[in-house]
Amino acid sequence: MRIRDRLGRLRQAYAPHEHRPLGGYLAAMGTYATVAAGLAAVARVTHRPVPDRPATSDVVLLSIATHKLSRLLSKDAVTSPLRAPFTSYDKPIGSGEVMEQVRDGGSATRHAIGELLSCPFCLAVWVATGLTGGLVLAPRLTRLVATALTAVAVSDFLQMGYAVAQRAAHGPDHGGRTS
Template sequence: MSVTERLTRLRKAYAPHENRPLGGYVAAMGVYAGVAGGLAALVRATGRPVPERPSASDVVLISIATHKLSRLLTKDAITSPLRAPFTEYEKPSGSGEVMEQVRDEGSSTRHAVGELLSCPFCLAVWVATGFTGGLVLAPRLTRLAATALTAVAASDFLQMAYATAQRVASAPPKR
């Protein structure tokens, strides 16, 4: 039995009433493993020292930058051309973000990529892996990029807090 046939049987047993793209998920996991392995091989080939433990400040910086870059890539209106081959526009969702649905037509790989590119939680694993590799291979550049993204994330929260304060201040008094 071929791998495709096994995945089809597994998908039908796993989710008989839904089209879950297990083959696409396998492909995505393979690409992720290849990227992570490639980063590890590159670190080894360059002889860069791997820190025994990242600093707390790097963890905080990378965490906030991962959050922002994941949302920017998966939800921002401006980055929608990157997602368009895999998703369909549904509606705006506020603060410059859009809601999209994964395209149903096409291969299971296309569907899985659509899920990855429209889910900030899913993409965050990939982004954090890139930042982590960057901290070893190019720490100064990685920290600089992460600092910019962290500043944008802080600015986003301040913009939302300001807009909320304006609404509260202009609301009619309660009696």
């Protein structure tokens, strides 16, 4: 029995009333495993030291940077051209972010990529892996990039807090926009 036939039967048994692109998910998982194995191989070949325990400051820095880069890639209006082949615009959701839907039709892989690129939670695993690999292979550059992403994330929260404080100070009839 061919793999495609098995996947079709498995998909039908798994989610008979909903489109679940299991083959696309397998392709994404295979790609992720290849990337992770590639990072590990490069670290080994280049004799880069892998810490027994990452420093708490690195974990915090990469956590915040992962959050920001995941949202930037998956929701920011400016990065929508990266997602456009796999998603379609739905509506703005505020703070420069947009809601998008996975495009109908196309291959299971295309559908899975669309889900990955439009979901900050899904994309965070990939981003964290890349940043963690970067911390081993190019720690100074990775910390610099992560610091910039962290600064933007903190700035975003400060901007939102400022907007809330301004609305509270001026009341709901202030017009809703802040500058």
